[in-house]
Amino acid sequence: MAIEPVNINEFQELAKQALPKMYYDYYTGGAEDQYTLKENVEAFSRILFQPTTLLDVSRINLSTTVLGYNLSSPIMLAPTGCHKLAHPEGEIATARAAAACKTIMVLSCVSTCTVEEVASSCDAIRFFQLYVYRRRDVSSQLVQRAERCGYKAIVLTVDTPRVGRREADIKNKMIMPEIPELKNFEGLMSTEVDSEKGSKLEAFASEILDPSLSWKDIGWLKSITNLPILIKGVLTAEDAVKAVDVGVAGIIVSNHGARQLDYTPPTISVLEEVVQAVGGKIPVLLDGGVRRGTDVFKALALGAQAVLIGRPVLYGLAAMGENGVKACHRDAQG
Numbered sequence: 001m002a003i004e005p006v007n008i009n010e011f012q013e014l015a016k017q018a019l020p021k022m023y024y025d026y027y028t029g030g031a032e033d034q035y036t037l038k039e040n041v042e043a044f045s046r047i048l049f050q051p052t053t054l055l056d057v058s059r060i061n062l063s064t065t066v067l068g069y070n071l072s073s074p075i076m077l078a079p080t081g082c083h084k085l086a087h088p089e090g091e092i093a094t095a096r097a098a099a100a101c102k103t104i105m106v107l108s109c110v111s112t113c114t115v116e117e118v119a120s121s122c123d124a125i126r127f128f129q130l131y132v133y134r135r136r137d138v139s140s141q142l143v144q145r146a147e148r149c150g151y152k153a154i155v156l157t158v159d160t161p162r163v164g165r166r167e168a169d170i171k172n173k174m175i176m177p178e179i180p181e182l183k184n185f186e187g188l189m190s191t192e193v194d195s196e197k198g199s200k201l202e203a204f205a206s207e208i209l210d211p212s213l214s215w216k217d218i219g220w221l222k223s224i225t226n227l228p229i230l231i232k233g234v235l236t237a238e239d240a241v242k243a244v245d246v247g248v249a250g251i252i253v254s255n256h257g258a259r260q261l262d263y264t265p266p267t268i269s270v271l272e273e274v275v276q277a278v279g280g281k282i283p284v285l286l287d288g289g290v291r292r293g294t295d296v297f298k299a300l301a302l303g304a305q306a307v308l309i310g311r312p313v314l315y316g317l318a319a320m321g322e323n324g325v326k327a328c329h330r331d332a333q334g
């Protein structure tokens with residue numbers, strides 16, 4: 001079916017046609033029953049507008065700022081792993097699209113282009129997403145490399161003490177990280193997995209991720225970087241208050257695109273609670289299920305400074321490379 005995509009769902013269809021089933025399932029899937037996966041999208045549909053009319057909308061301005069950086073619209077690119085599974089140019093194509101769209105790209109630390117390659121490919125504003133490894137020295141070297149090559153903030157993901165049970169990946173025996181290489185770790189840590197059963201990603205992650213990560217480690221992270229730190233994976237007022245107390249620069253309300261703990265609430269349903277707890281002290285961002293402009297508007301109306309899109313970027317990349325990412329960023333406004 002040759003279609004001219006006009007929205008993210010149509011890009012998803014193109015990505016499905018373009019990708020081997022193993023990779024499409026990895027990108028699109030969620031954890032366990034995928035209850036939260038559906039809810040992330042459907043919870044947006046349950047919020048309706050009460051529009052007022054006869055307002056002058058002849059001049060509108062979608063631009064905003066995040067941590068002082070100017071964005072053309074309040075839609076950033078969420079960190080997602082392994083872009084070379086979608087397209088041979090990998091994260092470089094994504095970064096170029098981010099630069100063209102004047103938005104911020106958050107580079108995943110499980111990327112298939114190195115932090116340096118992405119940095120030198122274009123002048124996109126980049127944040128660096130961090131997982132904390134059992135080998136703290138590997139985490140700190142990555143943070144220092146990101147800082148040296150101009151990343152503007154560290155996004156610490158806190159919802160992944162281990163990788164969620166993604167049943168499609170288990171069935172498919174998902175072979176990432178062997179193909180393609182997780183280039184950031186070259187010379188730092190082996191990415192070979194000694195497991196013939198199930199998802200290699202899950203086996204790899206349980207070997208490397210530090211499940212003891214806790215609030216006290218924010219102090220450690222602050223001690224190794226001067227960059228502002230955002231915490232990604234907050235879903236309650238209680239954690240939002242703790243995040244403010246430990247002095248981070250921002251919060252991302254996220255359930256990891258429903259790939260981690262299933263039966264967490266859809267992100268849009270807890271946004272208001274988090275925003276109220278934060279009380280304007282630091283910016284609150286949101287990701288999870290954002291597929292079009294009305295979703296973005298709902299998140300802003302409930303207090304988010306901006307949103308991030310995860311899968312839409314991968315669908316665009318798989319369908320049409322850099323141009324596809326640009327088109328999906330545009331379609332997320334429409």
Ligand SMILES: Cc1cc2nc3c(=O)[nH]c(=O)nc-3n(C[C@H](O)[C@H](O)[C@H](O)COP(=O)(O)O)c2cc1C
Binds near residue numbers: 027
């Ligand atoms: C294939 C895939 C890989 C991801 N990899 C990462 C990652 O490396 N680090 C991270 O913090 N979040 C990761 N995420 C979660 C995203 O940053 C984001 O929270 C989520 O995709 C948002 O939901 P959406 O896909 O519905 O937009 C990943 C998500 C997907 C779909």
Ligand SMILES: CCCCC(=O)C(=O)O
Binds near residue numbers: 110160256
């Ligand atoms: C070790 C984590 C791999 C990337 C990831 O976060 C995801 O697939 O959701």
